[in-house]
Amino acid sequence: xxxxxxxxxxALLALxxxxxxxxxxxxxxxxxxxxxxxxxxxxxxxxxxxWTLWLDPEQTxxxxxxxxxxxxxxxxxxxxxxxQYSITFMPIALYVTWAxxxxxxxxxxxxxxxxxxxxxxxxxxxxxxxxxxxxxxxQFFIGWEGVGIMSFLLIGxxxxxxxxxxxxxxxxxxxxxxxxxxxxCMACMSMTLASLNLQQFSYTNPAPTLPLLGLILAAxxxxxxxxxxxWLPAAMEGPTPVSALLHSSTMVIAGIFLLIRAHELLTTNKxxxxxxxxxxxxxxxxxSLCALTQNDLxxxxxxxxxxQLGLMMVTIGLDQPKLAFLHMSMxxxxxxxxxxxxxxxxxxxxxxxxxxxxxxxxxxxxxxxACLTIGNxxxxxxxxxxxxxxxxxxIETMSTSYLNAGALLLTLMATSFTAIYTLRIxxxxxxxxxxxxxxxxxxENIPMAMNPxxxxxxxxxxxxYLLTSNFTTLKTPMMxxxxxxxxxxxxxxxxxxxxxxxLVSMTNKMPLNPSHIHDFLNSSIYxxxxxxxxxxxxxxxxxxxxxTHSTDQSWYExxxxxxxxxxxxxxxxxxxxxxxxxxxxYMISFLLTLLLVMMLTNTx
Amino acid sequence: xxPMHFTxxxxxxxxxxxxxxxxxxxxxxxxxxxxxMLSLYMALSMWPIQLQTSSFMLxxxxxxxxxxxxxxxxxxxxxxxxxxHGSDRLQNLNLLQC
Numbered sequence: 001x002x003x004x005x006x007x008x009x010x011a012l013l014a015l016x017x018x019x020x021x022x023x024x025x026x027x028x029x030x031x032x033x034x035x036x037x038x039x040x041x042x043x044x045x046x047x048x049x050x051w052t053l054w055l056d057p058e059q060t061x062x063x064x065x066x067x068x069x070x071x072x073x074x075x076x077x078x079x080x081x082x083x084q085y086s087i088t089f090m091p092i093a094l095y096v097t098w099a100x101x102x103x104x105x106x107x108x109x110x111x112x113x114x115x116x117x118x119x120x121x122x123x124x125x126x127x128x129x130x131x132x133x134x135x136x137x138x139q140f141f142i143g144w145e146g147v148g149i150m151s152f153l154l155i156g157x158x159x160x161x162x163x164x165x166x167x168x169x170x171x172x173x174x175x176x177x178x179x180x181x182x183x184x185c186m187a188c189m190s191m192t193l194a195s196l197n198l199q200q201f202s203y204t205n206p207a208p209t210l211p212l213l214g215l216i217l218a219a220x221x222x223x224x225x226x227x228x229x230x231w232l233p234a235a236m237e238g239p240t241p242v243s244a245l246l247h248s249s250t251m252v253i254a255g256i257f258l259l260i261r262a263h264e265l266l267t268t269n270k271x272x273x274x275x276x277x278x279x280x281x282x283x284x285x286x287x288s289l290c291a292l293t294q295n296d297l298x299x300x301x302x303x304x305x306x307x308q309l310g311l312m313m314v315t316i317g318l319d320q321p322k323l324a325f326l327h328m329s330m331x332x333x334x335x336x337x338x339x340x341x342x343x344x345x346x347x348x349x350x351x352x353x354x355x356x357x358x359x360x361x362x363x364x365x366x367x368x369x370a371c372l373t374i375g376n377x378x379x380x381x382x383x384x385x386x387x388x389x390x391x392x393x394x395i396e397t398m399s400t401s402y403l404n405a406g407a408l409l410l411t412l413m414a415t416s417f418t419a420i421y422t423l424r425i426x427x428x429x430x431x432x433x434x435x436x437x438x439x440x441x442x443x444e445n446i447p448m449a450m451n452p453x454x455x456x457x458x459x460x461x462x463x464x465y466l467l468t469s470n471f472t473t474l475k476t477p478m479m480x481x482x483x484x485x486x487x488x489x490x491x492x493x494x495x496x497x498x499x500x501x502x503l504v505s506m507t508n509k510m511p512l513n514p515s516h517i518h519d520f521l522n523s524s525i526y527x528x529x530x531x532x533x534x535x536x537x538x539x540x541x542x543x544x545x546x547x548t549h550s551t552d553q554s555w556y557e558x559x560x561x562x563x564x565x566x567x568x569x570x571x572x573x574x575x576x577x578x579x580x581x582x583x584x585x586y587m588i589s590f591l592l593t594l595l596l597v598m599m600l601t602n603t604x
Numbered sequence: 605x606x607p608m609h610f611t612x613x614x615x616x617x618x619x620x621x622x623x624x625x626x627x628x629x630x631x632x633x634x635x636x637x638x639x640x641m642l643s644l645y646m647a648l649s650m651w652p653i654q655l656q657t658s659s660f661m662l663x664x665x666x667x668x669x670x671x672x673x674x675x676x677x678x679x680x681x682x683x684x685x686x687x688x689h690g691s692d693r694l695q696n697l698n699l700l701q702c
Contacts, residue, residue: 583697584624584625584626588625590623591624594617594620595617598613
């Protein structure tokens with residue numbers, strides 16, 4: 001049935017139109033019409049979404065058209081797949097992007113290059129659509145690289161700022177380190193399978209570990225798992241709409257999406273699953289640990305994104321790709337909303353990002369603080385909000401499987417830490433006395449910013465219920481378990497909440513100097529100074545010793561000419577200081593020699 | 605040792621003693637040098653006569669020509685030093701001493 005492809009092409013066309021038409025029309029036209037284009041594309045993609053949900057969720061249609069690359073043994077075609085994952089994700093991504101575009105019309109209004117900003121966001125969106133709907137690892141890679149490049153351009157949007165350039169470079173370098181894994185996997189598959197299509201992903205049981213390790217490396221780079229994670233908190237240097245779109249909902253889930261697509265291979269290989277599980281658990285734990293001591297609002301939300309990505313990785317390690325996908329889709333709503341609220345607060349307070357200088361916004365910005373609270377509660381997994389439907393099921397599944405107890409413990413602790421830092425955000429930003437300067441004009445009469453936030457808030461509340469009631473999973477979830485396992489996530493969250501409340505009441509009894517642990521966590525476990533400064537210094541010192549000192553100076557110079565000089569000059573100086581130029585004495589030595597010779601040879 | 609040999613030896617030794625132990629003037633050094641040359645010339649010329657080897661009879665002439673060059677050079681050095689320092693006293697030639 002060609003209707004799905006037609007609809008998708010129509011949606012892509014709607015997205016691409018502003019880019020093409022803006023070449024000949026004015027700047028303001030682009031800004032006004034981009035949001036409309038994305039809204040249109042959203043409604044277009046809702047049609048196949050509703051169609052497949054109500055009729056047959058498990059159907060998969062592929063659509064292959066023109067040939068991208070053809071050799072004698074191998075052809076790669078332009079191949080789209082419309083299965084449950086891509087059909088569900090496209091409207092969600094477009095909904096979030098619609099909200100973000102409307103919001104950034106207000107946020108970036110003072111920027112001179114606002115049309116370029118919108119173009120960048122549109123190109124990013126098209127690359128993301130390509131990534132999500134590709135049936136082919138080659139096409140997937142095109143989308144992957146596309147989102148990486150746009151991330152680089154958008155993080156470094158304010159190019160005059162050195163930290164922004166640094167963060168953009170960090171993002172691209174860490175992503176590249178992960179891309180090695182993806183290319184490795186593509187190479188392995190090109191050699192052993194018939195084509196790079198997803199339908200061809202079948203090896204003997206168990207699947208070889210090398211391509212899967214490559215995929216896990218790619219996911220580590222793109223989804224900021226532990227090891228290649230520093231770029232995600234640093235990416236907060238970009239404007240808030242960029243953080244909301246790229247680094248919370250859409251780009252960073254590309255790695256997890258790849259692992260979801262490669263699910264048939266991962267199922268057979270226990271090693272790869274264990275690696276995913278442990279990596280995800282470590283990421284979730286460490287990221288939430290680092291979020292506890294941060295003072296920058298956007299960085300806390302960035303670390304919570306990293307923590308949720310770790311949770312998604314854990315789900316993949318549990319061999320539950322549909323659950324991971326569910327969590328991914330729901331996370332997009334409330335995380336994007338959290339970022340938009342944070343951006344609104346920062347902009348209203350005249351670019352103040354430190355939560356220690358905010359306070360009492362509950363009364364001044366009621367809608368924003370309400371939405372912030374809703375987003376935080378969804379994040380912690382408040383029952384029957386969006387986050388609950390995926391997070392709780394994940395933790396239940398984890399508790400009832402035979403797996404690494406350490407991973408389970410780390411994930412539960414990460415859940416409790418989530419409660420603590422969200423409580424910290426709520427208390428420091430919304431409650432208490434205002435700590436900002438008194439003349440900041442705080443108001444919310446901006447429909448262009450408020451409507452997106454409230455739309456995403458309604459999504460945060462209802463999307464969970466709507467998606468789970470229409471989504472079917474092939475693996476039946478565990479229904480019977482002891483009551484303390486069933487309520488494990490809730491109990492752990494409540495414990496975290498109580499600890500947080502107790503800690504907040506102790507703030508006037510804190511020590512004067514921050515402790516070592518505080519510094520350790522504030523600088524994200526010293527990862528950045530270690531990996532970016534100490535290690536390269538050691539490498540460069542080693543290379544200096546090997547290349548310059550050893551080869552150039554020792555072997556070329558000191559063994560040859562300079563060494564000769566060094567050996568000859570001191571004895572020369574020493575002995576020439578003895579010759580005093582006493583000619584007469586030297587002459588007497590002639591005489592003495594002659595006399596001596598004559599006496600010894602008896603010629604006298 | 606024959607008296608002839610004794611004459612040459614003693615003349616040479618006396619001259620070389622004079623060369624080594626010269627005190628004030630450079631010209632005495634040159635004179636001793638000339639006397640050394642003279643004793644050597646006489647020894648070199650007596651040698652082929654006594655041993656009747658006629659192929660060595662040229663040797664004293666060669667030595668004499670070289671000694672003439674050297675005497676000339678010694679005298680020119682003397683003149684040069686008396687032009688710069690004003691006399692040929694040996695106390696003036698102390699540039700190499702440290």
